[in-house]
Amino acid sequence: MTTLAEPRHAQPMRRGLFTRAVDRLGGGLVQVFMILVALFWLLPTLGLLVVSLRGETDNNSSGWWTLFTKPAQLTFDNYSNLLASGFGSSFWNTVLITVPATLLVIGIAAMAGYAFAWIEFPGRDLVFLVVIALLVVPVQIALIPIAKLYGFLGIFGSILGVVLFHVAFGLPFAIFLLRNFFVGIPRELLEAARMDGAPEWRIFATVVFPLAKPAIASLGIFQFLWVWNDLLVALVFADTENQPMTKALQSQMRQFGTNVDILAPGAFLSLIIPLVLFFAFQRYFVQGMLAGSVK
Amino acid sequence: MTERLDGPQAAGGGESAAGASSGPSEPPADPSSDSPQPGAPLSGSDTPAASDTPAASDSLTASEESPAGPAAAGYATAAPPGAVATAGAAQAPARLGPSPRLAVTFLLPAVLLLVAWMIYPVVYSIWRSLFDATGDRFVGLGNYVSIFTDSSTLTTIRNNVIWVVVAPIVVTALGLVFAVLTERIRWSTAFKLVLFMPMAVSLLAAGVIFRLVYEQDPDKGVANAIITTVHDAFSSSAGYPGARPRENDQAPAVVQGGAVVTRQQAQAGTPVLIPLVGLTQDAVKDAAPAKAAPGGDGLSGTVWLDVVRGGGGTLNQIDPQEKGLAGVTVEAVSGGAVKATTETAADGTFRFSGLPAGSYVVRLPQSNFTAPFNGLTWLGPSLITPAIIGAYIWVWAGFAMVLIAAGLSAIPRDALEAARIDGATEWQVFRRITVPLLSPVLLVVFVTMIINVLKVFDLVFIIAPGSVQPQANVVALEMWRVSFGGGGNQGLGSALSIFLLVLVVPFMIFNIRRFRRDEG
Numbered sequence: 001m002t003t004l005a006e007p008r009h010a011q012p013m014r015r016g017l018f019t020r021a022v023d024r025l026g027g028g029l030v031q032v033f034m035i036l037v038a039l040f041w042l043l044p045t046l047g048l049l050v051v052s053l054r055g056e057t058d059n060n061s062s063g064w065w066t067l068f069t070k071p072a073q074l075t076f077d078n079y080s081n082l083l084a085s086g087f088g089s090s091f092w093n094t095v096l097i098t099v100p101a102t103l104l105v106i107g108i109a110a111m112a113g114y115a116f117a118w119i120e121f122p123g124r125d126l127v128f129l130v131v132i133a134l135l136v137v138p139v140q141i142a143l144i145p146i147a148k149l150y151g152f153l154g155i156f157g158s159i160l161g162v163v164l165f166h167v168a169f170g171l172p173f174a175i176f177l178l179r180n181f182f183v184g185i186p187r188e189l190l191e192a193a194r195m196d197g198a199p200e201w202r203i204f205a206t207v208v209f210p211l212a213k214p215a216i217a218s219l220g221i222f223q224f225l226w227v228w229n230d231l232l233v234a235l236v237f238a239d240t241e242n243q244p245m246t247k248a249l250q251s252q253m254r255q256f257g258t259n260v261d262i263l264a265p266g267a268f269l270s271l272i273i274p275l276v277l278f279f280a281f282q283r284y285f286v287q288g289m290l291a292g293s294v295k
Numbered sequence: 296m297t298e299r300l301d302g303p304q305a306a307g308g309g310e311s312a313a314g315a316s317s318g319p320s321e322p323p324a325d326p327s328s329d330s331p332q333p334g335a336p337l338s339g340s341d342t343p344a345a346s347d348t349p350a351a352s353d354s355l356t357a358s359e360e361s362p363a364g365p366a367a368a369g370y371a372t373a374a375p376p377g378a379v380a381t382a383g384a385a386q387a388p389a390r391l392g393p394s395p396r397l398a399v400t401f402l403l404p405a406v407l408l409l410v411a412w413m414i415y416p417v418v419y420s421i422w423r424s425l426f427d428a429t430g431d432r433f434v435g436l437g438n439y440v441s442i443f444t445d446s447s448t449l450t451t452i453r454n455n456v457i458w459v460v461v462a463p464i465v466v467t468a469l470g471l472v473f474a475v476l477t478e479r480i481r482w483s484t485a486f487k488l489v490l491f492m493p494m495a496v497s498l499l500a501a502g503v504i505f506r507l508v509y510e511q512d513p514d515k516g517v518a519n520a521i522i523t524t525v526h527d528a529f530s531s532s533a534g535y536p537g538a539r540p541r542e543n544d545q546a547p548a549v550v551q552g553g554a555v556v557t558r559q560q561a562q563a564g565t566p567v568l569i570p571l572v573g574l575t576q577d578a579v580k581d582a583a584p585a586k587a588a589p590g591g592d593g594l595s596g597t598v599w600l601d602v603v604r605g606g607g608g609t610l611n612q613i614d615p616q617e618k619g620l621a622g623v624t625v626e627a628v629s630g631g632a633v634k635a636t637t638e639t640a641a642d643g644t645f646r647f648s649g650l651p652a653g654s655y656v657v658r659l660p661q662s663n664f665t666a667p668f669n670g671l672t673w674l675g676p677s678l679i680t681p682a683i684i685g686a687y688i689w690v691w692a693g694f695a696m697v698l699i700a701a702g703l704s705a706i707p708r709d710a711l712e713a714a715r716i717d718g719a720t721e722w723q724v725f726r727r728i729t730v731p732l733l734s735p736v737l738l739v740v741f742v743t744m745i746i747n748v749l750k751v752f753d754l755v756f757i758i759a760p761g762s763v764q765p766q767a768n769v770v771a772l773e774m775w776r777v778s779f780g781g782g783g784n785q786g787l788g789s790a791l792s793i794f795l796l797v798l799v800v801p802f803m804i805f806n807i808r809r810f811r812r813d814e815g
Contacts, residue, residue, distance in 0.1 A: 026721075030479045037473065038489045041689065044504045045492070047517055051507060063514050112405035121395035127402075132807050134413050136799045138750045140774045140792040144423060144785050145416035168412030171405055200393045204401075229497030231753050236779055246499045253757060256506055267503040271496045278495035282488065285495075289694065290701055 052078055052264035059260055078265040087248060087266060094244035094270070096159055097234075098227045101166040105174045105223045106216055108167065113178030114204050118190060128179065134172040142169070143236050150237065157239035165237060166227045174219050177291055181215035182208060218288030221281045225274050245270040417796065424789035438790035448791075451768045454680055458751060458769060462684050462691075463744035467737055469688065470695025474703050475725060477696070487700070491693035498690065502757025505686040509673035509758070519670025526668045535578070535620060536666040538571045541601075546570070547611060553661035556628075560654035567596025567657050570611050571620065576604050585619035588644040594655060595646040598623045598639050619643020623663050627655040674759070676766040683758045683767060687751065695740045702736030703729070739809075746802045749795065770795055 050064035053074045067073065115121070116128050146165060150156035155164075185208060193203045209216075231246040238247055249266045252259050278285060427434045442448045473490065477483035493501060510516030513523040540548040540555055548555050548569050561567045566588040585599030599619045601611065608614040619642040627635040627647050634655065639645045673682040706729065714724050730737075752771040759767035768776075770791060778788025 027479065030476055034473075034476055034480050034486055038486055041489050041493070041693075043517060044508050044689065045496070047507055048500070048504045059515070061514070063517065063520055065517065065520070108404045108408065111401040115398045115401035119393050119395070119398040119401065121398035124398075129807055129810075131409070132810050133803045134409060135806060136746050136803050137413055137417070138771065138792070138795045138799060140750070140752075140771055141420055141796050142412055142416035143775070144778055144789055144792070145419040146412060147779075148419075149411070164408070165412060168408040171409055172413075175405060194393075200397055200401075225495055229499070231497070231499050231756075232775065235775070246497055249499060249503070250757070253503075254761060256760065260507070263503050264507070267500040271500040274495040274497070275492065278492065279488070282491070286491075286697055286701075290698065 048264055048268055050074075051260060052268045054078075056261045078261045079269075082262055082265045082269070085262070087245070087269070089241075090243055090245045090248035091269065093159065093238070093242055094228060094246075097162050097166070097238075097244055098224055101163045101170065101227045102220055102223045104163070104167045105170040106220055109171055109174030109178050109219070110209065110212070110216070111204070112171070112175045113182050114208055116175065116179040117182035117185075118208075119200070131172050131175050135176060137169075137172075139169060139232060143232075147236060156237065157242060159238070159242045162233060162237045162242070162244075165233050166223075166230065169233075170223045170226065174223065177219050177288065178212065178215055180291065181212055185211055214284060214287065215291075217281060217284040218291065221277060221285050222288045224277065228270075228274055417793075420789040420792050420796075424786060424793050427786045428784040430785065434786065438787045439794070441787060442790060442794060447765060447768070448773060450765065451770055451773045454767065455749065455769050457680055458684065458687075458748045459745055462687055462748045463741050465684075465688055466691045466695050466744050467699075467741045469692045470699045470740060471730070471733070471737065473692065473696040474699040475729065477700060478703070487693070487697060489693075490696055493690045494694055496690075498753035499757055501686060501690050502754055505682075505689070505754075505758050506674075508686075509682055511670065511672060511674070513670045516670070516673075518673060522670045523668055534666065535571075535574060535623065535663055537573045538600075538620070538664055539573045540570065541572055541610070545611060548659075551658075553664065555659040555664075557657045561594055561596070561627075561657050562654055563592065563594045563650070563652055564590055566590060567594070568611060568613070569596060569598045569657065569659065570601030571598065572600070572602055574600055574602075576602075579618040579620070582618040582621060583641040583643075584615065585613050585617045586642040586644055587613050588646065593646050593648050594627055594650055594657070595644065596625075596657060597643045598625065598645065598659065599643040624660055626658045626660055628658050629653060629655050633658075674763060676763050679759050679763050679767040683754050686754055686758060687748070690754075691744065691747070695744070698740050699733060699736055702733050706732045742802055742805055746799055749798050770798075 047064050050067050051059055053076070054064065054067075055073065055075055055077060058073050116124060116131075142165070146161075147156065150161045155161040189207055189211075190203060193207050198206075229246065230244075231250060234244050234247040235250065238244065245266065249263060249270065252262050252266070256263065423430065424438050425433060425435060427437070442452075473486075477486055480486060496504075508516060508518050511519065513519040539550060540546045547559065547567075548557050548571075550556075555569065555571070557567060557569065579600050582600075585597055588595035588597050597613060597619065599613060599617055601613075601617060602608070603614055603616050608617065619639065621639055621641045621643065623639040623643075623645075625637050625639060625645045625647075626633045627650055635647045635650050637645050637647055671678060673679070710728055710732070711724055714728055719727070750771050751769055752775065755764075755767050755769050755772050756775075764772075764776075774788055774791040774795065776782050777791060778785045782788070
């Protein structure tokens with residue numbers, strides 16, 4: 001950003017006083033504009049947080065922004081009420097769905113990506129094109145058939161069914177991302193290991209996997225967020241006792257007006273872990289996005 | 296941050312440079328440089344492999360289905376002699392590769408899942424879409440016909456068209472503007488984080504957030520709070536909806552075309568009395584007691600609520616307990632033209648100063664009695680889709696910005712500097728250099744957004760209240776509603792999911808072509 005500004009000042013002689021004044025003014029306008037935009041993006045989430053910390057009567061009588069004039073009204077009551085009403089179990093369900101779905105995708109996709117990148121077999125490139133084609137397949141296509149299949153297998157409504165669905169639909173992106181990363185690993189490293197007679201699975205585990213940590217981190221955070229934030233799959237495949245937070249909250253949406261004291265803290269609880277992860281790993285998040293944007 | 300992954304460079308930098316300069320000439324070069332390498336002996340066995348240059352780029356769909364197609368020849372049959380891997384890796388001629396059989400082990404779990412959870416469902420859905428709701432009766436293309444004839448699915452399709460036309464363009468444009476402007480501020484990292492943050496939040500949470508934002512009551516919803524504040528700043532309306540004079544012959548004022556007008560001509564020196572009724576005591580509980588306007592110079596008078604709490608009082612006279620109406624606009628009218636305008640004070644009195652002597656009719660214009668502006672009905676049937684698109688933009692603009700900013704950082708600075716030194720304005724630099732060089736990235740963002748918009752489900756489902764969901768409906772939501780959300784028609788549901796799949800097929804092809812170009 002500074003590189004953009006410097007050269008302009010390096011050539012002051014060529015520019016008139018007026019142009020520079022306009023530039024200065026323009027710079028100020030840009031600042032103001034960007035501050036407004038940032039506020040615009042922050043306010044809605046801030047609103048959710050404040051609403052979740054205010055009592056029901058406060059929320060019914062005045063806007064959350066009145067907080068700034070009388071700050072003493074905050075309370076954690078909504079949160080304790082929410083947890084007392086059994087919301088904690090849906091939080092736990094979300095964890096039970098998300099963690100295995102993330103780990104399985106990483107493991108299965110790493111193996112497949114390795115095969116696509118470093119093992120030669122007939123039809124490899126064609127199969128990989130199929131994987132790319134599957135990148136954009138909408139989840140909706142599988143809802144009815146998989147519901148039938150799960151009914152047949154007897155896992156409809158279970159956490160296992162939800163996990164497997166997420167794993168399958170996470171795989172195309174995961175394979176795509178990891179294969180593209182593996183291809184970039186210097187061939188000499190693998191050749192050396194193969195010369196030493198290391199079995200392929202050990203090369204995979206000791207050479208490729210450690211090198212691929214950044215890519216795996218990207219993939220992991222993406223998959224984690226997708227599964228954590230999913231509503232549709234849970235809506236169809238999870239029973240009430242196995243439902244994640246998103247589905248639990250969705251069932252409260254019908255009485256939105258009277259339920260804000262449940263919905264606001266619930267929504268905030270559901271987004272706090274993704275936000276923490278996002279801020280901790282945003283580097284990998286961005287990398288993953290850049291590497292496989294089209295999905 | 297982009298030191299490890301080679302993806303970013305390929306997506307942003309490499310492509311923007313290549314795409315802009317040699318874009319048109321590159322795709323044809325790919326297959327031709329590819330096919331000789333797999334080896335002449337091979338392409339000889341596959342009949343027309345040599346003539347693939349024009350066909351290859353256009354027949355990608357065909358090659359997907361038939362492995363022996365001309366375009367696939369270079370790819371699919373390359374493996375057995377072990378001459379070629381994918382592009383960047385094709386240097387080592389002889390090697391001790393693992394056996395293809397090992398690939399089966401490595402691929403098995405992934406292939407099983409992909410086949411059972413993605414490919415089989417496509418086939419099953421096509422089959423299922425040809426049957427009726429219960430799956431007993433074959434109806435041919437009947438479900439597809441009803442998608443395009445039923446009025447509720449037509450609304451759904453119309454909404455999807457609105458989404459696809461509006462959302463990707465706005466998101467990409469905003470992303471571009473923000474990406475360019477972040478280069479002008481010192482706190483660009485903070486800005487990017489703030490805009491990017493909604494990406495981590497679930498769409499359900501985003502939906503709850505925006506239900507709060509769009510609340511109708513300006514005391515609860517921040518959108519209407521801002522709008523009414525801005526609105527009230529420009530038009531001062533005290534707002535006494537329902538206030539009116541008594542409807543009898545003794546009342547000194549009458550209603551005329553929505554405004555309240557004095558019956559008698561008023562003269563300076565004789566205070567005008569305008570008693571009103573029709574307001575609850577609650578509406579004026581904070582108001583000051585009404586006072587008679589002092590006489591003296593100029594036209595003066597009082598506007599007050601001529602009702603005593605608990606009854607009593609003299610009609611058309613100012614009693615001590617009666618409340619003045621503050622902030623009422625008062626006009627002095629003569630010969631049909633407004634000669635002066637003033638406003639009542641806290642005690643309901645008003646005075647026109649500097650008005651030429653004469654007789655006037657005193658009028659309280661209609662604006663005093665219209666209901667106060669209460670903001671927009673965001674979640675009503677007419678604004679619901681734009682409102683949800685607003686939430687969508689909030690979620691995705693950061694994504695577009697980060698992607699475009701990465702592309703921007705790969706643009707050669709020399710080009711921009713050269714243009715600036717030559718005296719180009721910032722706008723010209725943006726329009727003539729930045730945007731053209733960024734066009735490959737912009738295209739990727741735009742296409743990603745289209746794919747995403749076609750599948751939009753959660754935001755509509757959460758933000759639209761139940762009563763307006765039919766007006767806000769989109770294909771992905773309708774599919775769920777029809778098959779699981781009480782519709783009970785899995786035949787139509789399957790047809791809708793196939794319809795959705797068909798809509799994304801062009802982008803599937805786009806992805807495959809882009810991949811093959813990058814690899815070539």
